[in-house]
Amino acid sequence: MKFRRTLAVAALGALAIGCAPPQASNDTSGQSEETTGELRVWLFQEASNAAKEAVVDEAKAEFEKAHDGVTVNVEYLPVDGRASRFNGAFNDKASAPDVAEFGNTDLAGYTASNGFADLTADLGSWPDSKDLVPEVLDTATVDGKTYGIPWYTGTRALYYRTDVFTELGLKPPATLDELTATARQIRAAKPDLYGIAVGGKYQFALLPYIWANGGDVAEQDGETWKATIDSAAARAGLSQYAELISEDICPPAACAQLTGSQSVAAFAGGKAAMTIGGDFNRAAVDAGAVKGKYAVIPLPGKTEGSIAPAFAGGNLLGVFASSKKRTLALDFVQLLGGKTYQEKMFGAMGNMPTFTDVQDRVAADDPFLQPFIETVQSGTRFVPSTPAWTKIDAAGVLPTTVQQVATGQLDVAAATSAAAAEMNEAFGS
Incomplete structure (x- = not known):
C-alpha cells in the first residue's frame, strides 16, 4: 500500500533533554584521519x-x-x-x-x-x-x-474498541469534533468506561490538538524563540483537548494526572473505549484485556479526511x-x-x-x-529546537496549563498567558 508523502519540509529541529555543557571544544581541524x-x-x-x-x-x-x-x-x-x-x-x-x-x-x-x-x-x-x-x-x-x-x-494514532463501537452502532470519528462527541456518547451509554483515556500529563496527545487547530507552542524569530501558546489557534487546540478531561468523558479526578503510559494502560485494561497511543504501545495493548477487540486509525484533524499532525x-x-x-x-x-x-x-x-x-x-x-x-x-511536527525547552519541559508548563483548564482552576486565556510568560522567561525573550 502506498501512502501520501508530503513535500513540505518544515524548519523544525530537536529538543534538548540532556544536561550537556554549552560549547565544549571538539575542534579536530588539523588532525590526521585514522583508517584502521x-x-x-x-x-x-x-x-x-x-x-x-x-x-x-x-x-x-x-x-x-x-x-x-x-x-x-x-x-x-x-x-x-x-x-x-x-x-x-x-x-x-x-x-x-x-x-x-x-x-x-x-x-x-x-x-x-x-x-x-x-x-x-x-x-x-x-x-x-x-x-x-x-x-x-x-x-x-x-x-x-x-x-x-x-x-x-x-508516532501516535487513535486506538478504539471495535466491540464497543459495534455494540453502540458507532463509526470511527472522522474529525476531532466527532471524536469528542463520540467519546461523550460512549460515556453516557457505558458509565463504567472512559469515552477516551487521555491525561493532563500526556503532552504528546495534547500537541496534535494544538497543531491541528493551526497553533503552535512557540515560534522562532532569528536566534530567539517566543511563546505562541497564548495565540487564538493554540488556545482553541488546548481547549479542545482539555474538554476530553471532563466528567462526561474522562473525569478530571481520575484523568487530570494521567500520563501517556497510564492513558494507554487504562485502554489496555478495558477501562476506556479509545486512547491516543503509539505503534510502540502495541505489545502493551495486546497484553491487556482488549487484545483482538481494537483497531487503530490516524488521529483525525479538524476537517474530514485530514490527519492531526503528530x-x-x-x-x-x-x-x-x-x-x-x-x-x-x-x-x-x-x-x-x-x-x-x-x-x-x-x-x-x-x-x-x-x-x-x-x-x-x-x-x-x-x-x-x-x-x-x-x-x-x-506530516509530523516537533518541539522548539532550543536547549531552553529543557527547562520548559522539566517544569511541566504545558501539562500544568491543561490541568488548570480541565479542572476549572483557570480559564484558557489566563492559563495560557501564564504559560507564555514562563516560557518566554526560559527563552530569554
Whole structure:
C-alpha cells in the first residue's frame, strides 16, 4: 500500500533533554584521519537487548569484512544514564566514541555542546537519503544543519474498541469534533468506561490538538524563540483537548494526572473505549484485556479526511565531532542506519523505519502499522529546537496549563498567558 508523502519540509529541529555543557571544544581541524583500528560505537540498551544485539552484530560483521584492519566495539548504554556519559565525552575526547545513538529530543543540547559532526553534505550525496521522510529528517536538523540519520521514528494514532463501537452502532470519528462527541456518547451509554483515556500529563496527545487547530507552542524569530501558546489557534487546540478531561468523558479526578503510559494502560485494561497511543504501545495493548477487540486509525484533524499532525519521536545515529575516524564512522552510520538494516531492526524490534519505501514494504506485511505510517507521511511536527525547552519541559508548563483548564482552576486565556510568560522567561525573550 502506498501512502501520501508530503513535500513540505518544515524548519523544525530537536529538543534538548540532556544536561550537556554549552560549547565544549571538539575542534579536530588539523588532525590526521585514522583508517584502521578500533571504531567505538555507543548504542542504547533496550529492556530486552538480545534482538537488537543480533542485528547490530550482523552489521558489525559486514562492516569489518569490508574494512580490513578495523574492529567495531559496541557498548550498550542505559538510557537513564546517558546524560553523564555524553557530557563526559563532549569534554574529554579520550572517552568519546566515534558513533552514537541518541534521542532526537537530545539533539539541540548536544549541538550546543559541539558534540556531533555536521553531516549535511554527506547525507546530500548519500543515495538512500532521497527516501527519508522529510519531517523525520527535520528532527535531525538544527539551524539548517543535519547531525544524524534518523534510525527509527515513532508516532501516535487513535486506538478504539471495535466491540464497543459495534455494540453502540458507532463509526470511527472522522474529525476531532466527532471524536469528542463520540467519546461523550460512549460515556453516557457505558458509565463504567472512559469515552477516551487521555491525561493532563500526556503532552504528546495534547500537541496534535494544538497543531491541528493551526497553533503552535512557540515560534522562532532569528536566534530567539517566543511563546505562541497564548495565540487564538493554540488556545482553541488546548481547549479542545482539555474538554476530553471532563466528567462526561474522562473525569478530571481520575484523568487530570494521567500520563501517556497510564492513558494507554487504562485502554489496555478495558477501562476506556479509545486512547491516543503509539505503534510502540502495541505489545502493551495486546497484553491487556482488549487484545483482538481494537483497531487503530490516524488521529483525525479538524476537517474530514485530514490527519492531526503528530509528534515525531525517535532516535538518531551520528558521528562524534571529536572522532579521528570520521570517514569510517560515517560509513558505519550509513550501513546501520541504511535501508537494509532499518528493515532488519523492524523485524527484530518493531522499530518504525524512516524511509518511505521501507515503510511501505513493512506496512504491506503488517496492516497494524498502516495508520501510523500514514500519519508520518502526512506530516509530523516537533518541539522548539532550543536547549531552553529543557527547562520548559522539566517544569511541566504545558501539562500544568491543561490541568488548570480541565479542572476549572483557570480559564484558557489566563492559563495560557501564564504559560507564555514562563516560557518566554526560559527563552530569554
